[in-house]
Amino acid sequence: MALEHASEHIQALLYSAYSTNSVRAMEQPLLERDVPLMRMAASATANVVLHTLQENGWDNERSTRIVVLAGAGDNGGDGLYAGAFLAARGYDVTAIAVGKRLHNGALDALCEAGGKVLVLDPYAQIPGYSSGFSAGEAGERLQSAIEYVRHATVVLDAMTGIGVTGSLHGIAQAMATALGRSGMPDSGLAIPDDQIVPHTPITIAVDMPSGIGVNDGTLPGPYIPADITIMFGAMKPCAMLPPACYACGKICIVDFDFDLMEMEPAVEMVTAGFASEAIRPCRVEDAKYSRGVLGLVTGSQEYPGAAVLSTCAAARSNIGMVRYVGPQRAQDLILHKLPEAVMGKGHVQAWAVGSGVPVEQDDADMNELHEDIQQRTITALLQHYARTGNEDQDARAEAMPPIVVDAGALDLLPNHVTAQVVLTPHAGELARLLTRLGHAMSPEEVFARPWHCVRLAAQETGATVLLKGAVTLVAGNDGGTLRVLAAGRAPASLATAGAGDVLTGLLGALLAQQSEQVHADAACMPEIAASAAYMHGRAAALASGSDQRGWHRPMLYHAHDEYPVVETVGRPIVAGDVVEAIPAVFEALQ
Numbered sequence: 001m002a003l004e005h006a007s008e009h010i011q012a013l014l015y016s017a018y019s020t021n022s023v024r025a026m027e028q029p030l031l032e033r034d035v036p037l038m039r040m041a042a043s044a045t046a047n048v049v050l051h052t053l054q055e056n057g058w059d060n061e062r063s064t065r066i067v068v069l070a071g072a073g074d075n076g077g078d079g080l081y082a083g084a085f086l087a088a089r090g091y092d093v094t095a096i097a098v099g100k101r102l103h104n105g106a107l108d109a110l111c112e113a114g115g116k117v118l119v120l121d122p123y124a125q126i127p128g129y130s131s132g133f134s135a136g137e138a139g140e141r142l143q144s145a146i147e148y149v150r151h152a153t154v155v156l157d158a159m160t161g162i163g164v165t166g167s168l169h170g171i172a173q174a175m176a177t178a179l180g181r182s183g184m185p186d187s188g189l190a191i192p193d194d195q196i197v198p199h200t201p202i203t204i205a206v207d208m209p210s211g212i213g214v215n216d217g218t219l220p221g222p223y224i225p226a227d228i229t230i231m232f233g234a235m236k237p238c239a240m241l242p243p244a245c246y247a248c249g250k251i252c253i254v255d256f257d258f259d260l261m262e263m264e265p266a267v268e269m270v271t272a273g274f275a276s277e278a279i280r281p282c283r284v285e286d287a288k289y290s291r292g293v294l295g296l297v298t299g300s301q302e303y304p305g306a307a308v309l310s311t312c313a314a315a316r317s318n319i320g321m322v323r324y325v326g327p328q329r330a331q332d333l334i335l336h337k338l339p340e341a342v343m344g345k346g347h348v349q350a351w352a353v354g355s356g357v358p359v360e361q362d363d364a365d366m367n368e369l370h371e372d373i374q375q376r377t378i379t380a381l382l383q384h385y386a387r388t389g390n391e392d393q394d395a396r397a398e399a400m401p402p403i404v405v406d407a408g409a410l411d412l413l414p415n416h417v418t419a420q421v422v423l424t425p426h427a428g429e430l431a432r433l434l435t436r437l438g439h440a441m442s443p444e445e446v447f448a449r450p451w452h453c454v455r456l457a458a459q460e461t462g463a464t465v466l467l468k469g470a471v472t473l474v475a476g477n478d479g480g481t482l483r484v485l486a487a488g489r490a491p492a493s494l495a496t497a498g499a500g501d502v503l504t505g506l507l508g509a510l511l512a513q514q515s516e517q518v519h520a521d522a523a524c525m526p527e528i529a530a531s532a533a534y535m536h537g538r539a540a541a542l543a544s545g546s547d548q549r550g551w552h553r554p555m556l557y558h559a560h561d562e563y564p565v566v567e568t569v570g571r572p573i574v575a576g577d578v579v580e581a582i583p584a585v586f587e588a589l590q
């Protein structure tokens with residue numbers, strides 16, 4: 001039992017992220033018991049610095065310049081104590097105070113150990129350091145501090161931690177503007193070996209990089225991207241949510257033995273074990289109908305390939321039958337590739353609609369609307385899922401089979417639908433949907449605030465919403481609250497035409513095999529959707545032989561669990577290769 005608890009704790013530590021309020025609530029009982037959390041945080045930070053220096057062969061203490069960017073709060077305290085530890089080891093440590101105060105105990109420790117301090121704010125009140133210098137001198141101090149940091153070996157970013165509010169301001173903002181960046185982080189290859197190419201200064205963030213949105217994963221202003229982030233006690237949402245997660249570098253999580261199991265996570269990253277729950281194992285007594293039948297209204301005269309990809313993906317995803325509804329050209333192509341497919345309507349356990357169905361043109365005149373036969377079929381089907389406030393109608397809607405709504409079908413969605421509807425937009429489609437619902441949004445805004453946008457769409461429509469990307473986010477109702485799940489398993493080679501159509505088929509098939517569970521409780525929809533995204537990404541990884549992925553699990557501090565060495569980002573793939581790899585993913589997960 002104790003072992004089971006320990007393993008669940010480690011799972012939660014690595015794969016669940018908690019809001020700042022939850023972190024504060026979890027630290028409280030430990031602080032009340034006088035557990036020296038700040039010393040523990042500082043010691044871990046100093047050890048990670050030492051390890052990094054050793055790894056790079058920078059073992060001359062005197063010529064190794066360590067700079068602590070220290071803020072006024074406890075995050076600054078962590079950085080100063082870590083600096084004190086390193087100074088006591090003989091390293092050249094300088095703290096640059098960016099706020100009006102410094103943590104008193106930590107400042108004393110640093111000074112006693114031989115560390116130096118540079119104060120930048122003329123209004124600072126830091127014992128032992130004069131302030132009240134002129135604005136001109138403040139400017140000179142800031143410039144020389146920036147130059148000093150640029151020539152450091154290691155920068156410990158301890159300006160702000162979970163106490164940050166909004167975008168950085170004041171001297172912290174000036175430092176981040178000069179030393180960090182604004183806008184999207186530099187892209188990397190996202191394989192573990194690639195993440196730290198030797199360079200100076202190496203930036204190590206204390207708890208989180210300064211300037212990023214801790215709870216929502218945004219980049220509200222200038223920030224300091226980290227090579228390594230050392231997180232304390234629990235993962236914070238910014239470590240999993242794009243775009244902020246790309247600014248965290250490698251993450252090292254320090255276990256404080258918080259009671260994680262008692263707290264609701266804000267974001268959960270899907271793992272293999274989690275995804276395997278969405279698979280319905282074949283039973284001895286099964287017939288093809290009991291294994292699940294998926295109906296697809298996908299593809300069109302214009303894009304028949306989407307019909308082939310979605311149908312073939314579904315057929316390989318552990319169900320008994322696929323039924324296809326669509327134009328003759330698409331039917332012919334499907335039958336050529338998949339003679340097992342059944343054409344025409346019939347009884348189904350789930351639907352998948354919209355992939356490869358053209359979006360409605362904004363300038364189309366009324367006569368042209370729904371001219372496409374697929375659009376007409378989908379519009380009629382989706383009306384059955386509308387929530388109108390009429391009790392009977394809503395009860396009938398809730399009894400409908402689960403449905404995946406992709407691409408062109410998103411335009412045809414009623415404004416309010418039941419929870420067994422899952423929408424699968426990419427950023428452009430989500431922007432279009434939200435704009436139609438009265439929240440004018442560009443694709444760039446969705447990229448910048450995906451957590452906000454995916455939740456907003458789920459709240460507005462009542463559906464489960466899966467926003468595709470390098471890290472795919474899923475938001476859906478879970479007994480009155482919104483649950484957010486993330487899947488970051490895919491290599492970037494999955495970003496290829498038709499990959500979304502494959503996801504539609506795979507997700508539709510999971511819903512068909514789990515339709516009983518969905519009818520019993522639609523709150524499982526987000527789990528099934530996120531599992532499909534995970535399996536889709538893993539199929540792409542298998543097909544391309546790649547270890548690249550949108551998100552890497554953190555290292556556990558002191559667990560000696562180094563990443564496996566990987567050398568390849570893999571081979572290029574087409575969406576059809578992902579379809580072929582799907583059965584192997586089912587095999588691996590079962």
Ligand SMILES: NC(=O)C1=CN([C@@H]2O[C@H](COP(=O)(O)OP(=O)(O)OC[C@H]3O[C@@H](n4cnc5c(N)ncnc54)[C@H](OP(=O)(O)O)[C@@H]3O)[C@@H](O)[C@H]2O)[C@@H](O)CC1
Nearest residue numbers: 027037072073074075160161162163164165167168169207
């Ligand atoms: N939880 C745990 O278990 C443990 C937590 N620990 C650590 O405590 C950290 C949290 O410490 P915290 O609460 O003191 O907040 P923190 O992030 O240092 O920031 C507050 C200061 O930042 C400033 N500031 C705020 N917004 C700003 C802005 N936009 N732009 C510029 N400045 C801004 C603001 O200064 P002001 O502007 O008010 O002068 C305020 O004083 C946590 O991240 C972790 O490292 C560990 O010690 C042990 C275990």
Ligand SMILES: Nc1ncnc2c1ncn2[C@@H]1O[C@H](COP(=O)(O)OP(=O)(O)O)[C@@H](O)[C@H]1O
Nearest residue numbers: 468469470490491492494495497498499500501
């Ligand atoms: N950088 C990336 N890394 C990993 N996966 C990605 C990346 N960009 C996009 N993807 C994935 O590729 C797929 C593309 O789907 P979509 O845009 O709908 O393509 P299509 O409409 O051509 O079928 C999605 O599953 C998405 O999550």
